[in-house]
Amino acid sequence: MTSRRTRARLLAGAALTATLVCTAGPAWAALPAPEAKAYVVAADAVAGLVSVSPMPASTYPSGGTNTLAGVHLGPFATDSVLTATTSGDPQAGTSGASATVDSLGVDLTLATVSLTGINSTCAATPAGATGSGVIAGGTVRLPLLPSITLQAGAAPNTQVSIPGVGTVVLNEQTTAANGVLTVNAVRISLLPILNGANLTIGHAECGGAEPAEAVPMINPQVAAVGGAAALATAAALVHLRRRKHTA
Structure with a gap:
């Protein structure tokens, strides 16, 4: 026959199991609310040229579309x-961003870059974010050297070296610890001779979050297990009390 001490231990184990199951929930995104940011061009000062703040820029919240009819800066x-x-959408915990321009010329003093069909996108949900940064075509021209063709629709983080100038990264994608994805269609890093400047073209970033009105819940199957454990615990308590009174 099971001793009273053994029954008590079994009862405590059942109660602990029910508590652990009922409190388990999904791992929500680290952000308290969805966010997103987008801009088409930005640059540090390059070889005496002025720096360019992100433009045109859009940030969620509040979001929306901002346009600029050409730029020569x-x-x-x-x-x-x-x-x-x-x-x-805070209710769904989602966000999105995009940055586009049909064509763009970039003067790096020691080289020029021509780009077409620039398009960066980012879409985030509570489960994560995806995106891409593409160009339809691109060419780097250097004095006395053959032109360099930039790949259309390049794979993420494709690097291209420009001799004596720096590095071009196509479809640059990085994810922060809080789940925010950053996409740059083109990022150009210049050598120290050109002040080590960075130029960003086609920037989109986004991060999802727990839906605003949602309460973390377990799925129905887990809930059923938790409910059964709780019922078993209650039944065991009643049984022990009856045995105690009749002993």
């Missing part, structure tokens, strides 16, 4: 419309 030159868009 710092190393950048284009007559095309630059468009940056962000959006989000």
Whole structure:
């Protein structure tokens, strides 16, 4: 026959199991609310040229679309419309961002870069974020050297060396510890001779979060197990009390 001490231990184990099962829940995103940011061009000062703050820029919240009818500033030159868009839904915990421009010229003093079809996108949910940064085409021209063709639709983090100038990264993608994904269609890092500047073209970043009105819950199967454990615990308590009174 099971001793009273053994029954008590079994009862405590059942109660602990029920507590652990009922309190288990999903691992939500680290952000308290969804966020997103987008801009088309930005640059440090390059060989005497002025720096360029992110433009046009959009940030969620509050989000929306901002456009710029061409730009001739710092190393950048284009007559095309630059468009940056962000959006989000706190109820669903989602966000999105995009940055686009049809064509863009970049003057690096020791080289020039021509880009077409620049498009960066980012979409985030509570489960994570995905995105891409693409160009339809690109060419780097250097004095006395063959031109360098930049790959269209390159794989994430494709690097291209520009002799004597620096490095180009196509479809640059990085994810922060809080789950925010950052996508740059093109990022150019220059050598110290050009002040070690960085130029960013087609920037989109986004991060999801726990839905605003949601309460972390376990799935129905886990809930059923937890409920059964709780019922078993209650039944065991009643049984012990009856045995105690009749002993």
